[in-house]
Amino acid sequence: MRIVYACTFLLAVNHLTSAVKVKNGSQKFSGNKDDKCFCKLKGEVDDCSCKVETIDSLNNQKIFPRLKSLISRDYFRFFKVNLAKECPFWSDDSRCALKDCHVDTCAEDEVPPALKNGNGKENKYAEKAQEVHSCAEERELSALDTTISAESKEAFKNWTEHDESQDLFCDIDDENSAGLEYVDLRLNPERYTGYKGASPHRIWRSIYEENCFKPQSKYGYGPNNKLAKQPYEDMCLEKRAFYRMVSGLHTSINIHLCAEYLFPSIGYGDADWGPNMEEFRQRFDPKTSDGEGPQRLKNLYFTYLVELRALAKAAPYLLEEEFFTGSDEEDEGTKRGVEDLLTVIKSFNDHFDESKLFAGEPNEARKLKEEFRMHFRNISHIMDCVGCDKCRLWGKLQIQGMGTALKILFSGDTIGPMSTVNASSKRNFQLTRSEIVSLFNAFGRLSTSIHTLEMFRKKLR
Numbered sequence: 001m002r003i004v005y006a007c008t009f010l011l012a013v014n015h016l017t018s019a020v021k022v023k024n025g026s027q028k029f030s031g032n033k034d035d036k037c038f039c040k041l042k043g044e045v046d047d048c049s050c051k052v053e054t055i056d057s058l059n060n061q062k063i064f065p066r067l068k069s070l071i072s073r074d075y076f077r078f079f080k081v082n083l084a085k086e087c088p089f090w091s092d093d094s095r096c097a098l099k100d101c102h103v104d105t106c107a108e109d110e111v112p113p114a115l116k117n118g119n120g121k122e123n124k125y126a127e128k129a130q131e132v133h134s135c136a137e138e139r140e141l142s143a144l145d146t147t148i149s150a151e152s153k154e155a156f157k158n159w160t161e162h163d164e165s166q167d168l169f170c171d172i173d174d175e176n177s178a179g180l181e182y183v184d185l186r187l188n189p190e191r192y193t194g195y196k197g198a199s200p201h202r203i204w205r206s207i208y209e210e211n212c213f214k215p216q217s218k219y220g221y222g223p224n225n226k227l228a229k230q231p232y233e234d235m236c237l238e239k240r241a242f243y244r245m246v247s248g249l250h251t252s253i254n255i256h257l258c259a260e261y262l263f264p265s266i267g268y269g270d271a272d273w274g275p276n277m278e279e280f281r282q283r284f285d286p287k288t289s290d291g292e293g294p295q296r297l298k299n300l301y302f303t304y305l306v307e308l309r310a311l312a313k314a315a316p317y318l319l320e321e322e323f324f325t326g327s328d329e330e331d332e333g334t335k336r337g338v339e340d341l342l343t344v345i346k347s348f349n350d351h352f353d354e355s356k357l358f359a360g361e362p363n364e365a366r367k368l369k370e371e372f373r374m375h376f377r378n379i380s381h382i383m384d385c386v387g388c389d390k391c392r393l394w395g396k397l398q399i400q401g402m403g404t405a406l407k408i409l410f411s412g413d414t415i416g417p418m419s420t421v422n423a424s425s426k427r428n429f430q431l432t433r434s435e436i437v438s439l440f441n442a443f444g445r446l447s448t449s450i451h452t453l454e455m456f457r458k459k460l461r
């Protein structure tokens with residue numbers, strides 16, 4: 001079967017319809033007290049024992065406020081990424097020309113010195129920097145700076161394939177490779193960019209038709225380019241889990257783009273950002289989503305539980321990290337924040353149980369696991385075909401974060417709800433700084449989505 005690398009849950013989701021801005025930024029819409037968008041957000045999450053209501057309480061009251069503060073720290077806000085790769089699978093001249101599609105990258109002197117020299121752990125014996133510089137104050141996004149730093153111009157050196165026993169689910173750029181640049185995530189938030197049309201539709205079709213488990217019949221895009229309903233309940237647990245993770249991430253990104261929607265300017269005024277209530281309803285009301293919207297919202301909770309469990313499993317490893325940036329005060333604050341968050345996560349007693357996956361006949365289980373892993377690795381490559389720099393940035397980060405979560409779940413000496421991983425594991429478990437940054441930020445996006453749902457729920461009543 002032809003492999004089409006797929007992954008941009010960020011793309012089709014950016015294909016938002018235009019909205020009408022009215023006085024004071026409010027919108028006219030009809031709501032009802034029992035809004036149908038949320039009709040499935042109750043009871044147990046599919047293929048899990050945890051209830052939606054339990055997750056809402058845990059996330060909104062405990063995890064979201066802690067995580068929001070934590071990922072604003074220097075260690076987590078700077079992400080090193082290559083946004084200049086050409087699409088290797090098809091010619092695409094649809095790079096977004098809107099200024100809101102562009103990404104501000106950091107100049108060399110704007111990045112904490114410790115972060116420029118590797119993962120932090122390699123620098124723990126180095127002299128700590130005297131001063132930590134920060135990126136310029138938040139401003140209107142400018143064109144992408146594609147300059148490659150001197151230290152990144154050399155080709156890969158001493159490249160070593162990661163141990164396949166660690167079950168890598170996506171390919172990660174070597175942090176010293178050419179083309180990588182630091183991006184300040186605070187200056188480049190995930191939100192609506194205006195990127196839409198044939199290019200994102202092509203990528204989204206590739207995700208579902210080429211790289212997502214599905215019944216071969218009853219699937220695909222139908223009339224008017226609408227995605228047909230997927231009877232994924234008939235698939236095995238592993239394939240349902242894969243689909244729900246993809247759908248949950250897709251839903252999360254849709255929520256962000258509806259919450260941070262760009263309303264056109266009126267007259268000579270500036271365009272405004274804000275929640276688009278009608279767009280949210282258009283995407284999740286059963287009447288306007290072929291009945292799929294409520295289930296898509298519920299799939300978000302499944303994806304959340306998977307990444308929550310990964311953080312719990314990796315807690316012993318993460319508690320040994322130094323989170324080194326060169327500032328004693330900053331590093332200590334980051335460590336305290338991580339410890340506080342992980343304490344809350346570990347206290348949760350209804351985690352996703354990864355041992356239920358790939359638990360069948362050994363040969364068939366290995367074959368299915370390899371197919372599962374290959375599908376996800378395929379998905380991680382198509383981000384280089386995304387025609388919007390900002391979408392590409394957040395797509396790379398969130399897919400890498402999800403891949404890191406899967407790597408954690410299937411690593412270690414044992415697999416199961418009580419299992420953990422640490423640096424002394426027999427399988428030599430290790431996370432790079434890039435994996436840690438993407439894991440926390442990807443989970444932060446899911447946490448924000450669930451928190452934002454409460455806002456939409458209240459406004460639509």
